[in-house]
Amino acid sequence: MTVTKPKKLLNPRLDLNFKAIFTQNTPESRCALKSFLSAATGRKVVDVLVVGNEASEQFEQERGIRYDINCEFSDGTKAEIEMQGGSKTSTYAKRVEYHVSRLLSSVAEVGDDWDTLPQAYQISLLNFKYDSTNDNPIHHYTLMDSADNSHLSGILNVIFMELPKMPEITNLDDIKNLPTAVKWCKFLQEADNPNKQDLISRLAESEEGIMGAETTLNKISMDGWRWYFQDREKDIQRDYTTMIHGARREGRAEGKAEGARETAIENAKNLLKLGKLSCEEIAECCSLPLEEVQKFAEELTK
Numbered sequence: 001m002t003v004t005k006p007k008k009l010l011n012p013r014l015d016l017n018f019k020a021i022f023t024q025n026t027p028e029s030r031c032a033l034k035s036f037l038s039a040a041t042g043r044k045v046v047d048v049l050v051v052g053n054e055a056s057e058q059f060e061q062e063r064g065i066r067y068d069i070n071c072e073f074s075d076g077t078k079a080e081i082e083m084q085g086g087s088k089t090s091t092y093a094k095r096v097e098y099h100v101s102r103l104l105s106s107v108a109e110v111g112d113d114w115d116t117l118p119q120a121y122q123i124s125l126l127n128f129k130y131d132s133t134n135d136n137p138i139h140h141y142t143l144m145d146s147a148d149n150s151h152l153s154g155i156l157n158v159i160f161m162e163l164p165k166m167p168e169i170t171n172l173d174d175i176k177n178l179p180t181a182v183k184w185c186k187f188l189q190e191a192d193n194p195n196k197q198d199l200i201s202r203l204a205e206s207e208e209g210i211m212g213a214e215t216t217l218n219k220i221s222m223d224g225w226r227w228y229f230q231d232r233e234k235d236i237q238r239d240y241t242t243m244i245h246g247a248r249r250e251g252r253a254e255g256k257a258e259g260a261r262e263t264a265i266e267n268a269k270n271l272l273k274l275g276k277l278s279c280e281e282i283a284e285c286c287s288l289p290l291e292e293v294q295k296f297a298e299e300l301t302k
Contacts, residue, residue: 006221009192012213013127013163014233018083018188019069020220021213023050028212035209037071037079039180040123040159042140047074068099076118078103083188085127091278092130096122096158104156123159125188130162137165138181163189172202183207191217264288265296272297 010017022033030048037045051070069081080103084092100122107118131139141158144151166185169175175183187203187210190196204211220226268286271277272293279297283290 005218008194008221009217010221010226010230011192012188012217013083013085013125014230015083015085016229016233017217017220017226018125020226021216022069022081024216024220026216028215030212032209032213032216033069033071035180035207035212036081036184037073037123039184039209040081040161041079041121041157045073048072048079073118076107077121078107078118079121079123081123081125083125083127091281093158095278096124100156100158117155119155119157121157121159124161125185126160126162127164128162129164130160135165137162137167137185161185169199172199175199175202175206180207183210187213265292268293269296269300272300 012018012021022029022036033050034045034048037048049072051072071079071081073079080099100120103120103122104117139160139162141160142151142154143156161181161184163185166182166189169178169186178186183203183206187200191200191214200214204214264286265288268282268288271282271286272279277285279293280290282288283293286293
């Protein structure tokens with residue numbers, strides 16, 4: 001199938017574009033999603049349903065919540081895939097543990113047989129190093145005994161794929177020996193890099209799902225409106241970073257300048273609207289009581 005290539009490709013590491021690659025109603029996009037899930041979970045995914053998870057009109061205030069990809073396998077297994085492009089936060093692990101627990105609880109009904117509970121996966125592609133002390137780029141966490149490494153049932157699964165830790169590929173002939181999960185990460189890491197298109201072509205040739213993702217990325221990159229939203233999302237990320245730094249500066253200056261508390265409250269409310277940080281994180285960086293930030297959060301939901 002011949003696809004006209006655009007002059008530039010969208011950045012697949014931005015939430016909107018990442019989700020678009022895997023959720024189009026096309027054979028290529030469905031093939032890409034099944035291939036990625038198979039590579040990430042280590043199990044053969046034959047059929048998968050994308051569960052509706054559309055953004056509201058005020059998407060910039062809910063981008064961290066609404067742009068995950070929610071899936072259900074044919075056996076009832078639940079999976080949530082997220083591209084996380086921001087900086088590491090101290091509570092990120094708690095956040096994903098909460099999400100994977102919520103996935104499992106969403107399918108548990110009163111009176112169910114415990115043996116019928118499906119597995120649940122939270123898969124995070126991280127565009128930053130979560131653990132700089134460990135060179136391994138892919139981690140699969142389950143509940144286990146810290147003394148002897150024995151596992152429980154294995155129904156709760158958290159998978160981290162850290163893009164910056166992926167190995168450099170200097171010899172394209174080495175691609176055929178790479179694990180499929182690493183191939184996927186290299187594709188997402190370099191797909192929009194004009195200097196890496198030989199690498200992308202070889203990755204696509206080696207894996208049908210990546211070929212489907214490349215085809216889909218080419219197609220959606222022809223849509224002018226997607227470039228508008230990409231630029232808008234980049235602005236949101238810049239605003240988020242600026243607000244975080246500003247909140248921390250104001251928090252440190254609290255009590256030293258008139259109006260510092262009012263500024264801290266305003267920063268906290270703006271951070272809550274962005275939906276990227278927990279109340280605990282906002283309280284810490286704004287130097288406000290946690291109870292006060294939680295009250296602001298409740299007011300915003302009314």
